[in-house]
Amino acid sequence: MIATALQDLWYGFGVALEPHNLMWCFIGVLVGNMVGVLPGMGPLATISILLPLTFGIKPVGAILMLSGVFYGAQYGGAICSILLNLPCHPPHAVTCLDGFPLTKQGRGGAALGITVISSFVGASWGITEMIFLSPILVTVALKFGPAEICSLMLLGLLAGSTLARGSPLKGVAMTICGLLLGIVGSDIETGTPRFTFGIPNLFDGVEIVAIALGLFGIAEFMKSVNQLSEVDTKYTNVKFKDLRPTKDELRRSWGAMFRGTIIGSLCALIPGTGPTIASFISYATEKKISKTPEKFGTGMIEGVACPEASTHSSVQGDFIPTMSLGIPGDAVMALILGALMIQGIVPGPQLISEHPDIFWGLVASFWIGNIMLVVLNVPMIGLWVKLLTIPYRYLYPSALFFVCIGVYSTNNDMFQVGETIVIGLIGYMLLLLDFHPAPVLLGFVLGPRFEENFRRAMLISRGDILVFVKHPISAFFVALCVILILAQIYVRLRPPKVLEENMPAVGELVD
Amino acid sequence: MIKKSPWEGYALLENLLHKRDFYAGSLMTLLGAGVTLNSLSYNTGTLMHMGPGMFPFILGCTLTFIGVLIFGTAVLTPLGEDERILPVNKEWLGWFCILAGPILFIIMGHYFGMAAATFSCVFVSALGDRQSTWLSSAVLALCITVPGCLLFSYVLQLPFPLFRWGF
Numbered sequence: 001m002i003a004t005a006l007q008d009l010w011y012g013f014g015v016a017l018e019p020h021n022l023m024w025c026f027i028g029v030l031v032g033n034m035v036g037v038l039p040g041m042g043p044l045a046t047i048s049i050l051l052p053l054t055f056g057i058k059p060v061g062a063i064l065m066l067s068g069v070f071y072g073a074q075y076g077g078a079i080c081s082i083l084l085n086l087p088c089h090p091p092h093a094v095t096c097l098d099g100f101p102l103t104k105q106g107r108g109g110a111a112l113g114i115t116v117i118s119s120f121v122g123a124s125w126g127i128t129e130m131i132f133l134s135p136i137l138v139t140v141a142l143k144f145g146p147a148e149i150c151s152l153m154l155l156g157l158l159a160g161s162t163l164a165r166g167s168p169l170k171g172v173a174m175t176i177c178g179l180l181l182g183i184v185g186s187d188i189e190t191g192t193p194r195f196t197f198g199i200p201n202l203f204d205g206v207e208i209v210a211i212a213l214g215l216f217g218i219a220e221f222m223k224s225v226n227q228l229s230e231v232d233t234k235y236t237n238v239k240f241k242d243l244r245p246t247k248d249e250l251r252r253s254w255g256a257m258f259r260g261t262i263i264g265s266l267c268a269l270i271p272g273t274g275p276t277i278a279s280f281i282s283y284a285t286e287k288k289i290s291k292t293p294e295k296f297g298t299g300m301i302e303g304v305a306c307p308e309a310s311t312h313s314s315v316q317g318d319f320i321p322t323m324s325l326g327i328p329g330d331a332v333m334a335l336i337l338g339a340l341m342i343q344g345i346v347p348g349p350q351l352i353s354e355h356p357d358i359f360w361g362l363v364a365s366f367w368i369g370n371i372m373l374v375v376l377n378v379p380m381i382g383l384w385v386k387l388l389t390i391p392y393r394y395l396y397p398s399a400l401f402f403v404c405i406g407v408y409s410t411n412n413d414m415f416q417v418g419e420t421i422v423i424g425l426i427g428y429m430l431l432l433l434d435f436h437p438a439p440v441l442l443g444f445v446l447g448p449r450f451e452e453n454f455r456r457a458m459l460i461s462r463g464d465i466l467v468f469v470k471h472p473i474s475a476f477f478v479a480l481c482v483i484l485i486l487a488q489i490y491v492r493l494r495p496p497k498v499l500e501e502n503m504p505a506v507g508e509l510v511d
Numbered sequence: 512m513i514k515k516s517p518w519e520g521y522a523l524l525e526n527l528l529h530k531r532d533f534y535a536g537s538l539m540t541l542l543g544a545g546v547t548l549n550s551l552s553y554n555t556g557t558l559m560h561m562g563p564g565m566f567p568f569i570l571g572c573t574l575t576f577i578g579v580l581i582f583g584t585a586v587l588t589p590l591g592e593d594e595r596i597l598p599v600n601k602e603w604l605g606w607f608c609i610l611a612g613p614i615l616f617i618i619m620g621h622y623f624g625m626a627a628a629t630f631s632c633v634f635v636s637a638l639g640d641r642q643s644t645w646l647s648s649a650v651l652a653l654c655i656t657v658p659g660c661l662l663f664s665y666v667l668q669l670p671f672p673l674f675r676w677g678f
Contacts, residue, residue, distance in 0.1 A: 225605035393640035463559030
C-alpha cells in the first residue's frame, strides 16, 4: 500500500511541478496569504472572486490555485490574530487569547515563528492522512448504490448545517434554501423548467458564482461597511530575526503541536466540524492537561501552537471527504467542488481513478504550497504586516468591481450581475435575522446530485421509501443522522458545562 | 423591554413582535409554504416514477416544518437582550452605495462600456464609507479603472467593449 501511495505521490509531484501548475499554486498561496492578512476579506470571498477567472485555465491549475487561496489564508489569518488581536478569520480567534498577550510582552515575533512551525507540522500530517485515507474511502465508496449515496449526502448536509455556527435549526433552513436554489432551472429528466418564473436566463439554473459572490461578497460588505475600526498598529513592528523562538519556547511547543495536529485531523473527518471547531477543542484540551491552566490567556506559547497546528491539519483534512466522496464539509469545500463541476468534472469516488492528475497533483501541491508559505512568511513578514494597514474603505469598492466583472465574465451576461445584487440583498437580510448563509452553498452544490440519486434509489426500490433503512450501510448513515439530531436536541436542552467554562472568552471573540 | 400591560396576552404578543426569531420563523414558513404550493403546479408523479414536482414538494414541506419550529422557539424562549434586527449603527448610505455600485455597473456597462461601468461602480460604492470624500473616491475609482480595464480587456480578452454608445 505504501509503495503504491508513494508511486502515486511521485506522479503527483510530476504534475504539480509542471511550470504552469507551479505558477498557479504560487499565485494561489500568495493571494491567500495576502487576503488572510487583510482585515475584512475572507478566503470565501476571495475564492468566489477568483472562481470566474479560473474558467479559462485547465482544471488542475484552477483547483491548485483555489485550494492554495484557502490554506494560504490560514497562514495570513494568524498574523492578524497575534499582532492585532483581531480575529478576522474564525479559526484563528482562539489564537488571539494567548497570541496577543505574547505580542504585548514583546514576544509576538516568536509567537509567529511558532505558528509557522506548527502550521507546517499540522499541514504535513493532514496531507499524509489524505494520501493514505482517501484511497481506502474510495474503495468503500465505489460499492455504494444510489440509496447509500443519498443517505451519505443527507448525513453530510445535516452535519454541515447543524455543526457550523449559529442555531442548528436555522442552519438546516439555510441548507434547504440552498437545495431549492439548486432546483431552479430545467429538470434533469423531463426538462420542465422549475421555479424560473418565466425568465429564460434562469433556465440553466442559478450561477454558483452569483450565489457565492452575493452571499460572501455583497452581503459581507454591507455587514462590514463602516464597522471596522482603525487598526492599531502599535505592536506590528516585527523583523525577520524576531521570529526565532527561544529553546524553552520551542521545547514547550512540541507536545502542544502534536496534540493539536491529532485533534485537528480527527475533527476534519467529521463533516461540518471544520478548522474553527478543531481550534477551539484543541485549545480547551491543551488548557485542561496543562500543569498551569491558570496561565492560559496571559501569553502561553502552547496556547498558540496547539490551535494553529489543529487548524492546519483540519484544513488539509477537509479535502479528504470532498475529494474522495464528493461531499464537501463546509462552504469553502463546496466552492472548490463547484469549481470542479464547472470544469466538467463529476465529483465523487470515481474522481481519483478518472482524474488522477487532479487528485495527486493537488496532494503534491499541498506540500509545495506549504513550503512556499513558510518561505513567503518568514522573510517577508514585514511586508505582510504593512498590508494590515490598508483601510477597508479602499478595499471593498475595489472588491465590488471584481465581483461585478467576475460574475459578468462567467456568461458575458449582465443578468448574472443583477442576480448577484438580489442574492446579496437577500443574504444581508438573512444575516440580520441571524442566519449564517454558508450552508446555502453546501445545499446548492449537493442539491442536483442529491435529487438525482434520490430519484434513482426510488426507481430501483420500486417506490419503497424504506430502502434507506433496509440496506445496512445506508441504515448506518441514517442512524448517524438520527444520533446527530438527538445530540443537538440534547445539547440545546442541557448545555454542557465543560464548554461553558472554557469558552466564554472565545464566544465573545467570534461574534 | 417588557411593558406592563393590563392584558397578559397582549404583552406576550408584543414581546413576540420584538423577537428576531419570530420574523426568521415566519419568513421560512412562508417561503416553505410558497414552494410547496408552487411545486404542486408541476407533475409530482409517484414515489417510484417521480415527476419534477416531487423533490421540491418534499423540500417545501420540510422547510415549512423547520420554519414552524423556529417560530416555536421564538414563542417559547424569553426575550433576549439583543433582539434588534437592524444593527445599532444604521448605515443606510453605506448599504445604498454598495447596492447602487453594481446596479450602476449594469446600466453604465450596457450603454457606455466597461470603462464607464468600472469607474461608476467603484466611485459610487466608495462614497458609502464615512471617511471618504468625493475626491478620494474619484482617485480610488481611477486607480482601479485603469489597471482593471487593462487586465480584463487586453490581458484576459473579455468580450466587453471598453467604450460604447449604446442608445
